[in-house]
Amino acid sequence: MMQTMMNRYRIAVMLLLCLSSFGCKKFLDVVPDGVATLDNAFSNRASAEKFLFSCFNMMPNQNDPFTYPGNVGSDEIWWDMDNSGIHGRSGSQIARGGQNMADPLWNYWDGRRDGKNIWVGIRDCNIFLENINKVRDITDYERERWISEVKFVKAYLHYFLFQLYGPIPIVDKNLSMEVEPSEARVYREPVDKVTDYIVDLLDEARSGLPEMIEDPINEMGRPTQVAAAALKAKVLVWAASPLLNGNPDYAQVADNRGIKLFPATVDRNKWVRATAAIKEAIDMAHSIGHGLFRYKSGLISIPDTLQLNFTVRGAVTERATLNPEIIFAPTTSANSFQNYCTPNFYPTQVSGSQELCATLKIAEQFYTNNGVPIDEDPSWNYAERYGMQKNTNQTHRYFIASNETTAKLNYFREPRFYANLAFDRGLYDVQAQLGVTTATIKHRSGEPQGVVYSANHIPTGYFIKKLVSFRSSITGTGLSPYNYTIPVIRLADLYLLYAEALNEVKDAPDHEVYQWVDSIRNRAGLKGVEESWRLHSSLPAKPSTKEGMREIIKRERMIELAFEGQRPFDLRRWKDAQKYLNQPVQGWDFQGLKDVDYYVVTTYQNSRNFTYKEYLWPIYQVSVIRNSNLVQNPGW
Structure with missing residues (x-):
């Protein structure tokens, strides 16, 4: 028992010291109790299931407006600036240009400043995968499914870090107790290697996941084969997009091994690969009944x-x-x-x-x-x-x-x-x-x-209004929200990603590109792209060019997926963040008593001064000092 505790202790200390800013004292405060629990975590099905759910719990919470980097912190969602509690949150500070490397905001590398330590989640996934075969009172189907679910979570956690930091260490297995300290100082791996690792892991996961959720009351929120295919598609889109595909700002970034961490040239085949993956995910989704949502009033009479x-x-x-x-x-x-x-x-x-x-x-x-x-x-x-x-x-x-x-x-x-x-x-x-x-x-x-x-x-x-359910009550004496969860991936997202990828692959847009955008527009009560621009735009030829259609698709994503945690990530992968985030934040004058006083455009923040370095999150400087093999992101 004591030997097991010491082994676990050494492994965890080495990994966390090399990946994060956790000091020895903090770790010593928590490890012994956690290890004692771990020895029993895989003794039976019930305990192993709890560990499974703890892996899921390490996924960033898209429903939290203040801790998820897609919500407050960009130019889309603003806040009551007189509320000091909100005004001081990490997202609010980032939106005002407060990101830094001395103590980064939304630090998901080390678990500081409104961020979770994602490496702890990845470590837990590895512990689960290393130990789940010890559990005897579960069926082979259940074991295979749980393994696949944890691989999905592990892939998602790597992907989340990939979106924030670009090249990241790949932690496929936890370190063994025999590892030398020099070997424990991990390296960030090149973009293409990280992409392939996450994609391969999702392919592995897919085979053991259910085609669809059979028991939605008890199992909704767990991944399916379609979810794995869709996440794979999104990973490949990130790798194909301008931020990480031949970005000249990063072309010379290398680690102390001399390995370049970013591809130096644009590779069009990355869009080809992404196109195939998105189409596969869409076809899978359609085959099991996924489709665009349409409200049905039933017996209620609604215009x-x-x-x-x-x-x-x-x-x-x-x-x-x-x-x-x-x-x-x-x-x-x-x-x-x-x-x-x-x-x-x-x-x-x-x-x-x-x-x-x-x-x-x-x-x-x-x-x-x-x-x-x-x-x-x-x-x-x-x-x-x-x-x-x-x-x-x-x-x-x-x-x-x-x-x-x-x-x-x-x-x-x-x-x-x-x-x-x-x-x-x-x-x-x-x-x-x-x-x-x-x-x-x-x-x-x-x-x-x-x-x-x-x-x-x-x-x-x-x-x-979009995030307030039409089923919530607005009468009575207080808030009565209808409980729901903001989706991480929905079909409209995939349709627009497919249109984007097709447009990048083709020399000029055609009906195949238009139809996926038009399906979203038609659901929203609008005519198709070609007809709308031909009849109503001062730029009627815009949809006929690659550049014009790219602009249309981007705007469709920003409209259709507004307030869903997508825009800040899209602006960064497109390299459009400097264009948008440096514009002033404006609105009407809320202090106006009469209409003539209220309807005055008022600036609530001038330029944020977003520069090229902010496209990737800074790594906590303490972590870079502790692990000399880590390269800080450009500009920080």
């Missing part, structure tokens, strides 16, 4: 316009048991995130509501009702978009309160605009037992959803 609104919102907020679009979603709850996005409809101020919002640029990002950008539609008055207009007819009866004044920006927009965002004098709808409950947003100073003294409030004027 078609609102059914479309619920369709757009439900693609994300409908539970996986009712949503064929979801490929993989964890079991964590989005309730807290949802509450932060919910306007305060209640008799008194409710803590935890209306603290998160969308920025003005995101409101401008959505198309006009003709399905093209607002600055490309000659019939839409772009120059006067910040002016005011009273709603005096029936055209916007489902979106804007009658005889109320709001910004011209909020008129004649596509359905996804009204499904994603709520705004001053806009209508807010949820499903009720016998139909629809509708409320009017009033966000000017002193009004029910506006700022009242020091109470919680959003600054920009755009509530994030």
Whole structure:
């Protein structure tokens, strides 16, 4: 028993000292109890299952607005800047240009500053894989499935680090007790080697995963063959994208072995490989019944316009048991995130509501009702978009309160605009037992959803409606969220990735590229790309060129996947982050009492000063000092 404890202790100490900033004292505080537990962890099925779930628990939580790097921290989601608790979180500091290497924010390498130590999760996966064969009271099928699930988690954890840091160490097995200290100082491996490792691991995992979840009540949130195929596709897209595919900024980065960590030249075949993987994942998904979500009202009478609104919102907020679009979603709850996005409809101020919002640029990002950008539609008055207009007819009866004044920006927009965002004098709808409950947003100073003294409030004027389920209640005395989880991968994501990859592979876009984008647009109530641009854009030939279609596909992703934790990652892999993240953060003046005071474009933050070095996270400088084989990311 004592020998086992010492072996485990030495292995864990070596690995964590080389990968992270954990010091000996901190580790000594926790290892003995953990090791004693580990000796019993694989003695029977029940204990092994608990260890299995602990591996799942190490996956980053996409439902947490403040600890997941795809949420607060970019230019998409802003916050109540008067709330010191939120204002001081790592994501809020990153959004204001606070990232650093002295003590990095969202440190997922070492487990600091709102980040988990992902290497601990990978270590736990390895421990599970090394010991699961000791368990006797499980079936061969169950053992094989659990092994495959842990390989999926292990691949996901490597992929998550890969997205943040680029080249990373590959930890396929935990270190043996005989390893020399010099061998324990691991190296970051080249991008292509990391990519192949993760892809191979997912291929291994796929064979032992179920084709679909047979018991959704008890097993939803566990991976399937389609989930493994979809994750593989996303890994290959990352490797093919400009950030890591021949990026000249990284061409000369090498470790002390002289090994170059980034590919020096662009390899078009990486897009070919990604295209094949995405198509395989889509075909697998279709073969077992996955499809785009469409809301069905059943016996409830709901106007078609609102059914479309619920369709757009439900693609994300409908539970996986009712949503064929979801490929993989964890079991964590989005309730807290949802509450932060919910306007305060209640008799008194409710803590935890209306603290998160969308920025003005995101409101401008959505198309006009003709399905093209607002600055490309000659019939839409772009120059006067910040002016005011009273709603005096029936055209916007489902979106804007009658005889109320709001910004011209909020008129004649596509359905996804009204499904994603709520705004001053806009209508807010949820499903009720016998139909629809509708409320009017009033966000000017002193009004029910506006700022009242020091109470919680959003600054920009755009509530994030998309993340509030249409099944949640907005009546009563307090928050009553419908429990759901934000999907990690949904089918619309794969469709748009496939269109993107095809466009990169082909010399010019064609019907095969258009059809995948059009399927998303049609579900959202819009005409296809070619027709919309031909009839309504000042740039009618845009979809016919590779560059023009690339721009369209990027915008479709930013619209369709808004607020789902995708945009910050996409902006980085496209190398577009400097263009977008250095723009000022703006909104309406939430302190305005009257419409003329409120509808004034107000800047809440000037340029973030995002530079090329921030495309990859810095490694904690202490970790680099402790392990001289680690190379710091460029620019830090």
